[in-house]
Amino acid sequence: MKKIILLGYMGCGKSTIANKLSGMIQIPYIDLDEYIEKKVNLTIKEIFETHGEIYFRKLEHTFFVELLNSPEKNIIGLGGGTPCYANNHELLNGDGVTSIYLKASIDTLFNRLVANKSKRPLIADKSAAEMKEFIAKHLFDRSFYYNYAQHKVSVDDKTIEETVNDILNLLA
Numbered sequence: 001m002k003k004i005i006l007l008g009y010m011g012c013g014k015s016t017i018a019n020k021l022s023g024m025i026q027i028p029y030i031d032l033d034e035y036i037e038k039k040v041n042l043t044i045k046e047i048f049e050t051h052g053e054i055y056f057r058k059l060e061h062t063f064f065v066e067l068l069n070s071p072e073k074n075i076i077g078l079g080g081g082t083p084c085y086a087n088n089h090e091l092l093n094g095d096g097v098t099s100i101y102l103k104a105s106i107d108t109l110f111n112r113l114v115a116n117k118s119k120r121p122l123i124a125d126k127s128a129a130e131m132k133e134f135i136a137k138h139l140f141d142r143s144f145y146y147n148y149a150q151h152k153v154s155v156d157d158k159t160i161e162e163t164v165n166d167i168l169n170l171l172a
């Protein structure tokens with residue numbers, strides 16, 4: 001089986017869905033953000049604060065390529081911005097990869113992120129009104145890259161189990 005890559009905007013459910021899927025199909029899940037944090041022994045927030053976003057994007061590319069080149073079968077959950085930098089979108093169609101965009105509407109993302117923004121440096125200091133505007137613009141810019149995924153699964157108004165089932169059907 002190919003490596004399964006889940007991508008999409010912050011809060012679309014990559015970590016939640018990947019964890020559930022991993023348990024069901026018995027393939028290990030690696031979260032790229034967590035992988036980077038372990039490799040450099042800093043949280044994402046600390047990397048942004050200490051070294052800035054450009055440095056983070058370089059790390060993100062390096063470790064994404066490292067994971068793709070590893071021989072293990074696994075599910076890789078990307079960071080929300082991973083496909084949008086360093087030509088990472090081209091890697092979504094490489095040999096040995098099944099890439100799936102978890103597509104969420106602005107409202108779904110806003111509702112999930114508004115109460116849970118502190119670990120996400122790009123939105124941590126925004127008010128609710130600013131966040132909605134930010135998500136709308138950002139999602140518009142990023143959709144171009146997300147659409148390079150081989151498959152798209154809509155997550156709006158679905159339970160975790162329903163989304164996982166949609167993915168299992170794609171993989172069948």
Ligand SMILES: Nc1ncnc2c1ncn2[C@@H]1O[C@H](COP(=O)(O)OP(=O)(O)OP(=O)(O)O)[C@@H](O)[C@H]1O
Nearest residue numbers: 009010011012013014015016079080112158159160
């Ligand atoms: N049906 C659902 N599917 C997935 N996640 C859901 C669902 N309903 C609520 N959530 C919640 O949405 C929030 C965001 O999910 P999660 O952290 O998995 O997103 P993410 O895409 O990994 O975000 P990030 O890119 O910031 O790591 C979590 O609190 C999760 O519990």
Ligand SMILES: O=C(O)C1=C[C@@H](O)[C@@H](O)[C@H](O)C1
Nearest residue numbers: 010033044079080081120121
């Ligand atoms: O959307 C983004 O650009 C980000 C999403 C997170 O997963 C982290 O990778 C980081 O906070 C940047």
Ligand SMILES: [Mg+2]
Nearest residue numbers: 014015031077
């Ligand atoms: Mg996550």
